[in-house]
Amino acid sequence: MSDLTGLTTTEHDVVAIGCGPFNLGLAALASTVDDLDLVVLEERPELTWHRGMMFGDASMQVNFLADLVTLVSPRHPLSFLEYLHDMDRLYTFTVRENFFPSRREYEDYLRWAAARLPSVRFSHRVEEVHWDAGAERFVLHVVRGDGARLRMLARNLVLGIGTAPYVPDALADLPSSALLHTSDYLYRADDVAAAGKVTVVGSGQSGAEVVVDLLTRNLDGGPAVSWLTRTTSFAPLDYTKMVLEMTTPAYMQYFHSLPEDVRDRLVGEQWQFYKGISTDTLEEVHELLYRRQLDHGLADVELRFGITVEAAEADASGRVVLTCRHRDSGERFEHTTDLVVAATGYRNRVPAFLDPIDELFLRDGRGRHRVRLDHSVELAEGVGGRVFVANAEVHSHGVSAPNLDIGAIRNATILNAITGRETYRLPKRSAFTSFDVPRRAG
Structure with a gap:
């Protein structure tokens, strides 16, 4: 439909900005949720991933299970195993007995998944985001690759614009x-x-x-x-098994509960992870x-x-x-x-398109967004919409936030928060280690 300004206006439950692995995974998980309208906007004309470091023999540092979906939905049609099956490489991958894909293969998997998701829209650049208090919606001004200008309304935003x-x-x-x-x-x-x-x-x-x-x-x-x-x-x-317990969802939840100064100290100490x-x-x-x-x-x-x-x-x-x-x-x-x-x-990008709503974001003592456990940013009182972040919350969730193997967990958490139900079941126990102070029974 068109509004009075002549712009084509569409309304969605969720608009995710940026199409790297994290928001692509969000689109993949959302694709099997029937009552959710989600779109992903990416200003580039196609998906590319670390092309400047795509050495011929470069391998991933996480195994194939850390794909877009498997850790919360192992039977999902956009899993890495489904990709291998579709490409007729599943048997040879098994015989290879090396479950760490090459970076080139992982990028090809991402492009394969993106091609199967009509919710992903390339050549869509977000110029500005405003908050319409009357409509209780975020208003996005978007420019398409052909020059057309669009207006999108959304109650929820997910920022996955990556780092610079x-x-x-x-x-x-x-x-x-x-x-x-x-x-x-x-x-x-x-x-x-x-x-x-x-x-x-x-x-x-x-x-x-x-x-x-x-x-x-x-x-x-x-x-x-x-x-x-x-x-x-x-x-x-340090990828030893027990140290990796500190990159689990269980540790992320514990880390989030700590005071700001303690979290900052731990991030500095855990650089080797x-x-x-x-x-x-x-x-x-x-x-x-x-x-x-x-x-x-x-x-x-x-x-x-x-x-x-x-x-x-x-x-x-x-x-x-x-x-x-x-x-x-x-x-x-x-x-x-x-x-x-x-x-x-x-470093995290500071997108200019958020300038019109910058004053709505609540910040911690060092000027960073205050991020809740469900990855939503705390906003000013009276703002009914929600803004979620992907890979912009090391300060609040710990050094595992950029890890690909946390992507599916974070996206499932975001979708559960948006739908208000357990759309995807999250792991109840992801670490053998207990991180907090023991509580005396009774």
């Missing part, structure tokens, strides 16, 4: 020709090949995978390689370093941890000079290179 590559201030003033983020690494392959020396700043899984690629190039006569990270070691992801490096990748780095000993005349390789990069500038010749501090001794030194790869992670 983060470059710290110390590197931010470097010319773009001398700096790239790991998210763009494969797009800048020509720049990497042309550099005499490439320095990776930061670690984590992405940084380590870039180092593997650079060491492989180095063995073939490629550029010199430096790897600098401020962490106290090139630390592995999500910023470490897989042991397979660390072994690959070591193997490549070992192989270098058998060759002569290769460009230099340097690895240093406990290094903070405090400033960076381009010198008169166009090379990059990093001002670094050795954290153990406090001594400063200069490091010269041709190209810097920032393995410095991601």
